[in-house]
Amino acid sequence: MTVPAMVDRGENVVVGKLSTLDRFLPVWIGVAMVAGLLLGRGVPGLGAVLQAVQVDGISLPIAIGLLVMMYPVLAKVRYDRMGSVTGDRRLLASSLLLNWVLGPLLMFTLAWVFLPDLPEYRTGLIIVGLARCIAMVIIWNDLACGDREAAAVLVAINSVFQVVAFAVLGWFYLNVLPGWLGLDQTRIDASTWDIARSVLIFLGIPLLAGFLSRRIGEKAKGRTWYEEAFIPRVGPFALYGLLFTIVVLFALQGDAITSNPLDVVRIALPLLVYFAAMWGGGYALGAGLGLGYERTTTLAFTAAGNNFELAIAVAIATFGVTSGQALAGVVGPLIEVPVLVGLVYVSLALRRRFRDRTTTPIAVTAET
Numbered sequence: 001m002t003v004p005a006m007v008d009r010g011e012n013v014v015v016g017k018l019s020t021l022d023r024f025l026p027v028w029i030g031v032a033m034v035a036g037l038l039l040g041r042g043v044p045g046l047g048a049v050l051q052a053v054q055v056d057g058i059s060l061p062i063a064i065g066l067l068v069m070m071y072p073v074l075a076k077v078r079y080d081r082m083g084s085v086t087g088d089r090r091l092l093a094s095s096l097l098l099n100w101v102l103g104p105l106l107m108f109t110l111a112w113v114f115l116p117d118l119p120e121y122r123t124g125l126i127i128v129g130l131a132r133c134i135a136m137v138i139i140w141n142d143l144a145c146g147d148r149e150a151a152a153v154l155v156a157i158n159s160v161f162q163v164v165a166f167a168v169l170g171w172f173y174l175n176v177l178p179g180w181l182g183l184d185q186t187r188i189d190a191s192t193w194d195i196a197r198s199v200l201i202f203l204g205i206p207l208l209a210g211f212l213s214r215r216i217g218e219k220a221k222g223r224t225w226y227e228e229a230f231i232p233r234v235g236p237f238a239l240y241g242l243l244f245t246i247v248v249l250f251a252l253q254g255d256a257i258t259s260n261p262l263d264v265v266r267i268a269l270p271l272l273v274y275f276a277a278m279w280g281g282g283y284a285l286g287a288g289l290g291l292g293y294e295r296t297t298t299l300a301f302t303a304a305g306n307n308f309e310l311a312i313a314v315a316i317a318t319f320g321v322t323s324g325q326a327l328a329g330v331v332g333p334l335i336e337v338p339v340l341v342g343l344v345y346v347s348l349a350l351r352r353r354f355r356d357r358t359t360t361p362i363a364v365t366a367e368t
Contacts, residue, residue: 025143025239026341032246033337039247040254047252055201058313061248067206069241072234073138074210077148085153090289091299095154098282098303099132100161100169106277108173110270112183121267123174123186124315124328129274130169131314132158133305134203136333139242140305140340144347146297152207154302159199162307166195170314188318198310246337253330260327267328271335279304279343283350293354297347304340308333 039046055063085091107129115122134155141151167188174186217226250257257264282303286296312329319325 036247036250037254040251065245070206072238114270120324124325131307131311137305147294
């Protein structure tokens with residue numbers, strides 16, 4: 001799809017070629033959220049129907065939406081260029097620091113500062129902080145014209161660390177560290193195989209499909225046909241999948257969210273601080289290291305996003321579907337979606353600063 005880039009002073013943002021879906025994306029996302037909430041609240045038994053069939057503990061409609069959402073973006077990745085990403089040690093080290101050291105520690109701190117009297121919600125938020133993003137971050141990065149190849153590599157690294165480190169970090173932040181600080185302790189039940197299976201399904205399948213699409217398509221008809229004919233046909237399905245996923249997700253939890261508005265506000269406050277701090281910190285670090293716009297943007301979004309599917313699944317498996325921990329997991333995407341959509345536009349606005357250092361464009365559009 002086409003995303004507007006910033007232009008030189010005195011010119012307007014180029015929007016003439018934008019589709020209606022692209023141009024009003026925040027509106028459609030808002031409509032999808034409201035529609036999901038209203039459906040969940042107003043249609044008796046809808047949640048039970050949507051949860052009747054599950055894939056790795058996730059509602060089948062959500063699983064389908066996630067796979068449809070991720071495939072087009074991963075089909076756009078130029079896999080032959082990923083070597084330049086794996087050789088960028090500053091990018092890889094920065095991502096690991098933000099995702100696996102600062103992110104969990106920040107969420108732990110915010111959970112205790114904002115929710116000292118609500119242990120269930122506090123635990124749920126800590127679990128969200130441990131689940132690093134491997135799905136929707138692909139969309140946010142693509143919308144903001146980030147580096148697709150870098151996003152694919154960082155998401156893959158996050159996936160490996162998620163399998164290896166999630167249970168250990170959960171034990172540390174919910175049991176060991178609170179014990180050292182004289183705080184309440186909690187345990188979670190998350191096996192390595194359960195986490196690995198989730199990663200294989202929600203990242204492995206679309207990643208393999210995207211790789212094979214490019215490999216087979218380019219071999220059969222060439223790169224020009226693949227990028228100018230095939231990609232434009234499948235590209236819009238990323239946003240269709242995103243909107244569908246949002247509707248289903250919010251429909252499943254519409255009753256819980258609308259029945260506990262004050263609790264949702266309490267949970268939302270630390271999440272707002274978290275997303276803003278992680279994105280801003282990632283952006284400042286990338287800019288300070290001179291990574292350039294595309295990779296700075298990718299670093300920021302991969303640091304700010306979280307794997308809500310895994311967080312919700314772990315919370316439900318350990319504490320139950322009606323638990324406060326599960327509600328905290330559900331509020332995660334309720335806040336993450338609009339905040340990160342807003343940050344997409346902040347990124348696009350900041351893009352000009354990077355361009356002005358090297359060139360003075362008259363009007364630019366970026367194909368994503």
